[in-house]
Amino acid sequence: MQTSLHNLFEEFLKKPSIFINKEALTPKYNPRQILHREDQIKLLAQILAPSLKFEKPSNVLIYGKPGTGKTVVTKYVCAQLELSAKSKGIPLDTLYLNCKMKKVADTEYRLFAYLCSLLGEQVPPTGLPTNEVYNRFVKVVDSKPRMLIIVLDEIDALVRKQGSDVLYNLTRMELENAKMSFIGISNDATLKDSLDPRVRSSLSQEEIVFPPYDALQLRDILWKRAEIAFTKGAVDEVIISKCAAYSASVDGDARKALDLLRIAGELAERENANSIREEHLNEAIKKMETDSVLEIVRKLTKHSLLVLYSTILLSKLRDVLTTGNVYSFYCKLCESIGLNPLTQRRVSDLLDELDVLGLIKAEVISKGRYGRTREISLSIKGEILDKICELTKEVFGI
């Protein structure tokens, strides 16, 4: 047993890898060159440039779907700006903060505490009144003449959880010596609507939009990375183009496109292939699709899962179901595993939620004399259904 494993490891190490630098396909990697974002880079640089004359730049709101390069572009421009400032002897700092990081920036207190710590002022993780932390932050910031640019990534998460108050306090801070500007990054284009008007006007003095990448742009981005990540000849243009085309057709997310290429590479490597072939890519696409569905399913509450499971089982017998069908089956299921069933009213809403998630179709129709109900069918098919069933059985120990 031990020796055979030993052999396996030895073989693994001896095997020539098609990867040179797999990291180049992960989000950790910082690309040397940012493609197809020239306009956004230039615009952001223009907006921030006044800081080099020690004038307060406008605050900026950056919008765009996930994986459109908002974070890389912002970090890049900020880094360049810091370099220029340094060479001119201007006291300029940029602080980057992801509002979604749990336990770091998801409350007003923690947000200020974290900003303080970035400035070298330690604040106890709890115990002080929020107001005190706020005052300390103002004190550190204003301790000397300086330019501060604060990047608030995933700012929509902050607004959803905390409302606009935090931002109001931040943007209207009274400073004597220092000057402070904000860059807000949002995945949600409707963020502006949910912002308090006072905050909106001050935070989005300028706006930059990041549209999703199209297939050609993704192709270029992937190609650049592939050159770094893979050995020569391990991947060709056809594969890259197909990978880009697929990703563009889904949502134009560069992060997911890179993921897809990496997974295809891993599949090829596992088969000892010396290059990625179309079949590897197809398999990778399938894997990403099932993974994304499974991820959604895993997040369902147990009752939602049971409702979905009921729908799947009943769909084997009949392809269109009604709310009543699913509900009575669901109730039996609950009884057999000793769970209190929810009311039909609730299950009716759960069915709607499953529809929104794209797992089932649940459309309200009228069958005249025979009542009004949701017509329910599955939106997904194939092996993934079996996986969902397995998962359900696992969860409930059936």
Added chain:
DNA sequence: CGTCCACCGGAAAGACAGGCGG
């Protein structure tokens, strides 16, 4: 046309958990 099926879906109150502030 009216009836009546089999639910729909709004409103509001209750249950419960987890986190905050003191």
Added chain:
DNA sequence: CCGCCTGTCTTTCCGGTGGACG
């Protein structure tokens, strides 16, 4: 550490309804 508050899920109540049937 504890009570309170907040947010999420769920129940309860109940009026509403599209259209096949008669």
